Amino acid sequence: MDISNYLYLSVILFVIGALGVLIRRNAIVIFMCIELMLNASNLALVTFSRINGNLDGQVASFFTMVVAACEVVVGLAIIVTIYRSRRSASVDDASLLKN
Amino acid sequence: MVYLIALPLFSAGLLLLLGRIADKWGHLLATLVSASTFGIGVAEFFAMHKHTGANRAATQKLFEWISVGNFKVDASLLLDQLSICFVLLITGVGTLIHIYSIAYMDHDKDRRRFFAYLNLFIAAMLLLVLGDSYLNLYVGWEGVGLASYLLIGFWNQNPTYAVAAKKAFIANRVGDVGLSLAIMISFAQFGSVSFEGVKAGAPHASPAALTAIGAMLLLAAAGKSAQFPLQSWLGDAMAGPTPVSALIHAATMVTAGVYLITRSNFIFDASSTARILVVTVGTITLLFGAIVGTAKDDIKKALAASTMSQIGYMILATGLGPVGYAFAIMHLLTHGFFKAGMFLGAGSVMHGMDDEVNMRKYGGLAKFMPITAVTFGLGYLAILGVPPFAGFYSKDKIIETAFNQGGGKGIILGGAALLGAAITAFYMTRVVVLTFAGARRWKDGSHPHESSVLMWGPMVVLAIGSVASGFLLSMGSSLVNWLQPVVNASHATGGEELMKPLVVSILALGVVLLGAGFAITKYRTVPEVAPEKVSIFTKIARKDIYQDVFNDAVLVKPGTTLTAGLVATDHNVIDGAVRLVGWVIAEISDVLRKIQNGYVRTYALTMFAGVLIGAVILWVVTA
Numbered sequence: 104m105d106i107s108n109y110l111y112l113s114v115i116l117f118v119i120g121a122l123g124v125l126i127r128r129n130a131i132v133i134f135m136c137i138e139l140m141l142n143a144s145n146l147a148l149v150t151f152s153r154i155n156g157n158l159d160g161q162v163a164s165f166f167t168m169v170v171a172a173c174e175v176v177v178g179l180a181i182i183v184t185i186y187r188s189r190r191s192a193s194v195d196d197a198s199l200l201k202n
Numbered sequence: 203m204v205y206l207i208a209l210p211l212f213s214a215g216l217l218l219l220l221g222r223i224a225d226k227w228g229h230l231l232a233t234l235v236s237a238s239t240f241g242i243g244v245a246e247f248f249a250m251h252k253h254t255g256a257n258r259a260a261t262q263k264l265f266e267w268i269s270v271g272n273f274k275v276d277a278s279l280l281l282d283q284l285s286i287c288f289v290l291l292i293t294g295v296g297t298l299i300h301i302y303s304i305a306y307m308d309h310d311k312d313r314r315r316f317f318a319y320l321n322l323f324i325a326a327m328l329l330l331v332l333g334d335s336y337l338n339l340y341v342g343w344e345g346v347g348l349a350s351y352l353l354i355g356f357w358n359q360n361p362t363y364a365v366a367a368k369k370a371f372i373a374n375r376v377g378d379v380g381l382s383l384a385i386m387i388s389f390a391q392f393g394s395v396s397f398e399g400v401k402a403g404a405p406h407a408s409p410a411a412l413t414a415i416g417a418m419l420l421l422a423a424a425g426k427s428a429q430f431p432l433q434s435w436l437g438d439a440m441a442g443p444t445p446v447s448a449l450i451h452a453a454t455m456v457t458a459g460v461y462l463i464t465r466s467n468f469i470f471d472a473s474s475t476a477r478i479l480v481v482t483v484g485t486i487t488l489l490f491g492a493i494v495g496t497a498k499d500d501i502k503k504a505l506a507a508s509t510m511s512q513i514g515y516m517i518l519a520t521g522l523g524p525v526g527y528a529f530a531i532m533h534l535l536t537h538g539f540f541k542a543g544m545f546l547g548a549g550s551v552m553h554g555m556d557d558e559v560n561m562r563k564y565g566g567l568a569k570f571m572p573i574t575a576v577t578f579g580l581g582y583l584a585i586l587g588v589p590p591f592a593g594f595y596s597k598d599k600i601i602e603t604a605f606n607q608g609g610g611k612g613i614i615l616g617g618a619a620l621l622g623a624a625i626t627a628f629y630m631t632r633v634v635v636l637t638f639a640g641a642r643r644w645k646d647g648s649h650p651h652e653s654s655v656l657m658w659g660p661m662v663v664l665a666i667g668s669v670a671s672g673f674l675l676s677m678g679s680s681l682v683n684w685l686q687p688v689v690n691a692s693h694a695t696g697g698e699e700l701m702k703p704l705v706v707s708i709l710a711l712g713v714v715l716l717g718a719g720f721a722i723t724k725y726r727t728v729p730e731v732a733p734e735k736v737s738i739f740t741k742i743a744r745k746d747i748y749q750d751v752f753n754d755a756v757l758v759k760p761g762t763t764l765t766a767g768l769v770a771t772d773h774n775v776i777d778g779a780v781r782l783v784g785w786v787i788a789e790i791s792d793v794l795r796k797i798q799n800g801y802v803r804t805y806a807l808t809m810f811a812g813v814l815i816g817a818v819i820l821w822v823v824t825a
Contacts (some may be wrong), residue, residue, distance in 0.1 A: 124803070124806050125806055125807055125810070127771055128803075194801070194802045195803070198799075
């Protein structure tokens with residue numbers, strides 16, 4: 104199997120994630136789409152590592168995972184707080200900074 | 203020497219800063235300071251006698267004022283034979299007027315401020331006559347302008363007085379432009395603005411440059427000394443308290459123009475064109491002032507017109523070449539005595555008549571104010587030039603020198619000066635007759651009385667000066683010899699004598715008697731209201747020969763129109779451009795503002811679009 108297929112898969116996953124961020128209103132879903140984009144890039148990094156025959160890409164993907172884990176902690180906390188105060192997880196409702 | 207200026211300046215600052223605390227003793231301090239400057243002046247005067255000739259001049263460097271490249275100006279003082287004349291006049295008459303003002307301003311709650319301004323004036327005027335360069339002189343020049351403005355408008359709660367102050371200030375500014383231009387031209391020509399440097403360079407300069415400097419100096423002198431064409435402010439300047447009129451607008455400040463021209467004698471000696479301008483201005487003004495003086499019912503305005511006319515004589519004398527300078531200064535000194543004395547007399551009359559200035563409402567006051575009448579009378583005889591009073595020695599000399607110019611010029615100038623003397627005799631006799639002689643025309647409510655000793659004391663001193671100063675100054679040509687090193691009159695004294703002094707004196711006395719006699723017969727009875735049916739000449743003279751009408755039509759109206767146009771331009775074009783820029787920015791922002799809609803997803807889209815565009819650019823550039 105051609106190794107570049109992993110890259111195509113990665114692109115498809117990234118685009119799905121990006122579209123999800125743009126189209127969906129629910130903060131949880133947007134959050135998951137962001138995770139999807141991060142993982143798409145992880146897949147790309149691992150694939151590049153394989154193509155180049157060294158471990159640089161794999162190391163970078165570990166960093167991404169750590170950052171993603173931290174982001175989950177902070178992001179979910181924010182979403183939960185917003186939901187508690189506004190009784191809604193829609194990102195369009197959280198537009199208080201306008202005006 | 204520096205204390206001459208520093209003392210009154212310090213006192214003025216102190217009185218102004220301390221405010222009401224100094225109300226009780228402010229006038230005493232100011233008078234004391236003025237008297238001590240007079241003391242210093244006298245001491246300096248006697249110290250000068252230790253030396254002879256040009257060695258009498260002394261300079262004192264205070265500090266380096268400006269040092270830019272090869273342009274260096276020191277703030278330094280020059281005390282020479284010419285300056286000391288002015289120092290003694292300013293401090294002497296100034297002190298007398300300080301003493302007079304203590305009584306005159308007694309009822310004014312702002313007396314302390316008045317004395318602070320008087321001291322400021324003394325300091326500025328001394329700086330004017332002691333500066334050793336045109337730039338130092340300029341500082342004093344502006345200082346006396348400021349003091350004059352503040353004192354004319356001293357009672358600025360009265361809007362007409364405030365307007366008079368502004369008028370004087372603006373007319374003076376026009377003259378000041380002339381002085382600053384003269385300074386600039388002399389720097390461009392000689393690379394120096396000190397009297398010494400300009401004097402050294404003057405013989406080598408081009409005639410055109412000398413004429414330009416001379417004309418600009420004359421403009422400055424015209425502004426400060428109320429000479430044609432900038433004469434209109436002096437009559438209105440009488441809005442100030444009478445001691446101010448006596449000190450600033452009769453004896454000292456208005457003669458600064460004469461000082462300036464005499465000080466710049468090396469310029470005028472080298473440019474005959476400038477000299478012709480000077481005599482023209484002097485002759486016009488001496489007739490102008492005299493004619494205006496004939497029609498004034500306000501005693502102070504009549505005296506102001508007379509001042510203008512007498513300064514016209516001085517300016518005329520300065521334009522008559524080297525020999526004229528000394529006579530100009532002599533007339534200046536004698537005029538300082540008799541005109542200040544007469545102004546103080548007028549003040550004394552006003553004081554006794556509840557500030558009434560209309561002479562038609564006086565009459566027969568000699569009986570009630572004998573001292574005022576006598577001192578005023580002595581000043582009157584002095585200004586007429588009756589021998590042996592002061593004016594006889596100074597004014598006849600000017601008339602004689604004018605005739606001695608020779609040819610048509612001499613006859614025109616001498617004739618004009620003689621005519622001026624006749625008119626002077628007429629209007630001064632009119633003032634005396636209307637005020638002190640004839641039947642009483644004042645209402646029963648007024649109680650004319652002699653003023654206190656603080657007021658008549660200075661008047662007596664000035665009257666003695668009016669009697670004796672002319673004789674003392676001309677005895678053995680003492681003033682002429684004294685000023686010799688400054689004005690360099692040596693080669694002119696031997697000029698041909700076309701008119702014998704005796705002939706001139708007889709002529710002058712003749713026209714004076716004619717003028718005075720005419721006034722006495724004409725004003726045997728005086729109507730209380732100025733008659734309406736008068737000749738066209740009287741009407742013109744009453745209107746100040748249309749000086750204000752002329753100024754309004756030629757300067758003020760076009761000026762206001764121009765200003766209105768400029769305001770409109772500023773409002774529509776300049777402000778319009780600024781507002782247009784603002785409007786465009788606001789409109790653009792209004793469009794751009796819509797992007798900031800507050801929806802996170804829109805921002806995310808922007809971000810993605812940005813990344814995409816960035817990536818595409820990167821790809822295009824690297825490919």
